[in-house]
Amino acid sequence: MFRLTRKSLLSVLGFIIPLFILSALVPVIRRPVLAVLRLPLYVFNAAGREVRGIVFYHRNYVDRDRLARRIDFLGNRLAAMNELSVENTRLADLLSLKKELPYKVIAARVIGRDPSNWSSSVIIDKGSSHKVRAGAASVSFLGLAGRVTDVRGDTSTVTLINDPNISVSARVQRSRQEGLVCGSLGGALLMKLLPKDCDIAAGDTVVTSGLTQIYPKGLLIGTVSTVARDFSGLSMYAVIKPSVDLASLEEVLVIAE
């Protein structure tokens, strides 16, 4: 059996203390280590994309057909929307409404993901040298993706909206009901803090409310898939299907201004 002697205690402490110091230094060494790993991550990521393309060839082929039909449908809708947009601009000009400036964005490629299952983040190939700043929202072409939480020279870390440590102030587009969208590490998000008599239903679109400075107003988060009463019975929660496929995110746009 193991006997606790002065010598064994000292050797255990001599083993643990340097490890503890090294653990505390991880944020400091992250920048140089990631600078070295940037190229290998690129190579592995590119190889992975090619492998996925071959393995999922049939699925991609079917998806391509489906998306081509969808593009035709959306093209028609876009034409109709453009008409409405022109009309809206004209009426807004008449009412002298303040026009919202478009966002300035920085396009970045995802080169790595969090290796553990316990958080959801991606490493992108743009950093402070490309004017990416910590706290900036990042979006994809389909909607809100996450927030920049760590910026280094040529790389940054974006924590995705399905990470449990991220919360987004959100609003149901139809009823203007507000709530807080939180991550749960899975493929769905939870919209919490909804009153029990709230007007929300499956299929509703959820967007950012713009109540905080971090996320601009009106960014698409997802659609409501189910609504249920929480454990206490005092409030409701909604399960949101994110508009962005967070598991296969390959490019993001970081909102610079």
Add this chain to the structure above:
Amino acid sequence: MRKIIFLGLVLAAVLVQSTLADGMRILGVKPDLVWVMVMAAALYFDFSDAVICAVLAGILKDVLGISSFGAYTLFLPLWAAAVRSLSKRISFDHAAVSAVFLAVMIFVNAVIIRSIPPVSTGRLSFMAFMHIAVIESVYTAVVFACVSPWLRRVAVSTLW
């Protein structure tokens, strides 16, 4: 030389874990190849080499993650040392024994790490935690059982 090759494999495992492993998800959970390499190093190398492999694996895993505290840098070498010490009392010769031990180790580690405030996922529900912890530990153990004969050959080969 074989130790350097094994360190290269540890680095490759971390890079694969951070890029390609997303395509290996089952029920939304990917296997942890870093644990596989640490377990193999602990079983097939002596104490100091196993700890060096585990420290490298822990640092790389923490660097690629978002945590502000290097939990894996601290715990992976401790687990490697524990396996090394236990291997004097328990026989890990059978792949099933080492795979079961690895599953238990990953589950216990998840419980410990989730209890540390800087890395804890306090907002994660108990069911979500159990879902990830159980599937991750079982899935990683299965992967280890499949690749351990090959890793053993690399570790003990006299070719290099």
